[in-house]
Amino acid sequence: MKQAVHKLEISTRGQGLYEFTATINEWVAGQKMQTGLLTVFCRHTSASLLIQENADPTVRRDIKAYFDRLAPEDGPYEHNYEGLDDMPAHLKTALTQVQLSIPVMNGSLVLGTWQGIYLFEHRVHPHRRGIVLHLIGD
Amino acid sequence: MKQAVHKLEISTRGQGLYEFTATINEWVAGQKMQTGLLTVFCRHTSASLLIQENADPTVRRDIKAYFDRLAPEDGPYEHNYEGLDDMPAHLKTALTQVQLSIPVMNGSLVLGTWQGIYLFEHRVHPHRRGIVLHLIGD
Amino acid sequence: MKQAVHKLEISTRGQGLYEFTATINEWVAGQKMQTGLLTVFCRHTSASLLIQENADPTVRRDIKAYFDRLAPEDGPYEHNYEGLDDMPAHLKTALTQVQLSIPVMNGSLVLGTWQGIYLFEHRVHPHRRGIVLHLIGD
Numbered sequence: 001m002k003q004a005v006h007k008l009e010i011s012t013r014g015q016g017l018y019e020f021t022a023t024i025n026e027w028v029a030g031q032k033m034q035t036g037l038l039t040v041f042c043r044h045t046s047a048s049l050l051i052q053e054n055a056d057p058t059v060r061r062d063i064k065a066y067f068d069r070l071a072p073e074d075g076p077y078e079h080n081y082e083g084l085d086d087m088p089a090h091l092k093t094a095l096t097q098v099q100l101s102i103p104v105m106n107g108s109l110v111l112g113t114w115q116g117i118y119l120f121e122h123r124v125h126p127h128r129r130g131i132v133l134h135l136i137g138d
Numbered sequence: 139m140k141q142a143v144h145k146l147e148i149s150t151r152g153q154g155l156y157e158f159t160a161t162i163n164e165w166v167a168g169q170k171m172q173t174g175l176l177t178v179f180c181r182h183t184s185a186s187l188l189i190q191e192n193a194d195p196t197v198r199r200d201i202k203a204y205f206d207r208l209a210p211e212d213g214p215y216e217h218n219y220e221g222l223d224d225m226p227a228h229l230k231t232a233l234t235q236v237q238l239s240i241p242v243m244n245g246s247l248v249l250g251t252w253q254g255i256y257l258f259e260h261r262v263h264p265h266r267r268g269i270v271l272h273l274i275g276d
Numbered sequence: 277m278k279q280a281v282h283k284l285e286i287s288t289r290g291q292g293l294y295e296f297t298a299t300i301n302e303w304v305a306g307q308k309m310q311t312g313l314l315t316v317f318c319r320h321t322s323a324s325l326l327i328q329e330n331a332d333p334t335v336r337r338d339i340k341a342y343f344d345r346l347a348p349e350d351g352p353y354e355h356n357y358e359g360l361d362d363m364p365a366h367l368k369t370a371l372t373q374v375q376l377s378i379p380v381m382n383g384s385l386v387l388g389t390w391q392g393i394y395l396f397e398h399r400v401h402p403h404r405r406g407i408v409l410h411l412i413g414d
Binding site: 139173174175188189190191194196197199200201203204205208233234235238239240241243248249250251252253274275276 | 277278279281313315317319320321346347351352353354355363366367369370371373374375377406408409410412
Binding site: 001002003005037039041043044045070071075076077078079087090091093094095097098099101130132133134136 | 277311312313326327328329332334335337338339341342343346371372373376377378379381386387388389390391412413414
């Protein structure tokens, strides 16, 4: 049994879903583990992780628009001095998650056919988002 | 230290919560590990996992009804050619999760007295949902 | 490779966010693992876990107020005999999560600068909430 850890950064250019499944798959493949557990961790409180459909781009647009309606910029927030997108960003992060764990079988993640791994950026301005990958197995 | 993986399928007959705690408990017990970490992974983007109260069935009915109100079929969605329940299914999946990890102590999951593990089916028509169990420990 | 498990209880005094990052950090440090994966598990269906900003207290107040609006006490619930806060508590738990996994690198959790770990209590009356920590690594 062994472990591997890896830090990576994702540059975002405004709100939306940024897929990085390929980056993760490549790193996992390089670890040469047959069976294991991959954990993806996002080190932020205004960006989150989401596994969603990676086929039709309208799904991602609808997801973004939906969360904008669910946690609107004009809500009755106390915390607003970092901008109108600040508190909605915290709420969208709370409603999704900052951590995903995915089993590895036969050397690959067990993602379903339509599942892609996304960073969900909730801030309007560009950011560099820190992600940690942890893999344990053999 | 060792690992075990297992694939299973759950047949659903429309939207709602399908408990499969007993199936998981039985598989975990068969692995004869005293201490470990179980991960449950759902390989879909229109069905999700939920740990919720397994005592009073009204809790499950209220949960289903609540998510139907929170992500209604008549929302302003672009993505709708797979049916009115399609985009709400993606949103309900995003609002819950497709992965759960639960520690094992003394050979059993550390679930609380009232916690059951559910597949949350968000599509109207029957489906076969693929689940992967991963256990690591000793 | 080794594992460690630990049970702890958090006493809550009504609804809100209770930070326990320091308690977790101290326990993790005591395990003397350089690399690993920590899992935090909440054994309840009316309290949940959240990683959120631990700097400005207005963020926590806004999060609490937002979830009170999103899952209000006066919703059309069937399940209400344990009090008006009962069904909203289940819904808020479903919208957040009862499990978090966080990688350990160089002996410490890889939490971001502003990330704190919170128990999110959804019931009005005081409770003792059972939490399980599981750490695997070396």
